[in-house]
Amino acid sequence: MKSRNLATISLAVMACGFLFTLFLPENLAVILLRGGFEAGLVGGIADWFAVTALFRHPLGLRIPHTSLLLKNRDKLVQSLISAMENELLNKESIENKLRKINIIALGAAALTRFFSRRSARAELLDQLKGFVLRLPAEKAVPLLQSAAVAYLREAKLGEAADKVATRLMNDGKDIAALDYALEGISAWSARPETRAMLGRIASEKLAEVKLGGLKGMAFQAFVGFVDADMLGEMLQGMVQSTIRDFKQEDNPNREQVIREIRVALFQLVSNEEVIGSLKTWAVSELQGEAATVFLQQQLEGLRSKAVALIEEDQAGGGRKLLQLYALLVRRISLEKEWLQTIEGRIRGTLISFVEGNHYRIGQLVKENLDQMDDASLVEMLEQKIGKDLQWIRVNGAVCGFVVGLGLTVIQLF
Secondary structure, rough: HHHHHHHHHHHHHHHHHHHHHHOOOOOOOHHHHHHHHHHHHHHHHHHHHHHHHHHOOOOHHOOOOOHHHHHHHHHHHHHHHHHHHHHHHHHOHHHHHHHHHHHHHHHHHHHHHHHHHHHHHHHHHHHHHHHHHHHHHHHHHHHHHHHHHHHHHOOOOOHHHHHHHHHHHHHHHHHHHHHHHHHHHHHOOOOOOHHHHHHHHHHHHHHHOOOOOHHHHHHHHHHHOOOOOHHHHHHHHHHHHHHHHHHHHHHHHHHHHHHHHHHHHHHHHHHHHHHHHHHHHHHHHHOOOOHHHHHHHHHHHHHHHHHHHHHHHHOOOOHHHHHHHHHHHHHHHHOOOHHHHHHHHHHHHHHHHHHHOHHHHHHHHHHHHOOOOHHHHHHHHHHHHHHHHHHHHHHHHHHHHHHHHHHHHHHHH
């Protein structure tokens, strides 16, 4: 039963009881009851008037000092604002509370609870999949091209190439490259078709030589004595023998070739004209249609792989996502100083926000109250505190009844 209805019933009971006793024969019990009901009726009406006068004019009569809340609306609003700003939610209490809170620990606990739920992980993966699918890869390509071109134009390729060349030589990659080339030449020169080609070329070139005198006669006799096959076999053997010599680490010719390779390499990386031409060529290629198509294909490939990984983890209930989160938490938890620094920055930011915006609490309360008309304000107050005030009426009627009985007893004595 609502408190207002109970208060009204208590007042009605007192009124009916008082009227009923007026028509009963006079005796001690009737006199006591009449005195109790009379006092209870008076108390109930007085308390009804007092409670009603807080919110509105009783019976619509503009009696002085009634409808107190509406008459003092501005004072009430200011009192609420003052209470919120200076007592309930004052700046110091909020700041002290923030200093006691371990913000990162609370955030980590909330995230852990979130990631521990399979449904939450599934929803997060679904959102992530949708985000990846909506990424405009075609719009990212021009940005990547522009960034790469800007980097190339500003990059000091000569210094980078010098470092790379130095690192390659320190690691012995130039020697490895020479050995690889020698192996290739050796395999090529050992082929029968290579021998035939070398013999044919040598025979043709020897036929073009023109010498006079005894040298010419001797040379012509030599050419007539050897054929293309013999020349090819001779040249093939010479090439094979030379390669074997070059493979020996203590061979002076090998050392000379290695030195020449290194000198040529450093001359190449220090040649500004070559580096400039390389930059121009690279920029032109990056801005070309082929690079655009290639980059877009690569981005689409990355998108497909990302979607496949997400779908695979979705099928597994988001276990990989949970493992990734656990790995990050364990790794970050080791950075004690970094965590303390971040904690301090977050707390400082929140405290600064509170200091700069604390006045908005009062503004918000005032704006919300100003938006309410008198009827809405009275209805809200009655809903919040009216229920308890109605018990004043009930208590007034009951206490009046009890006091009335006592006073009647006193009068009888």
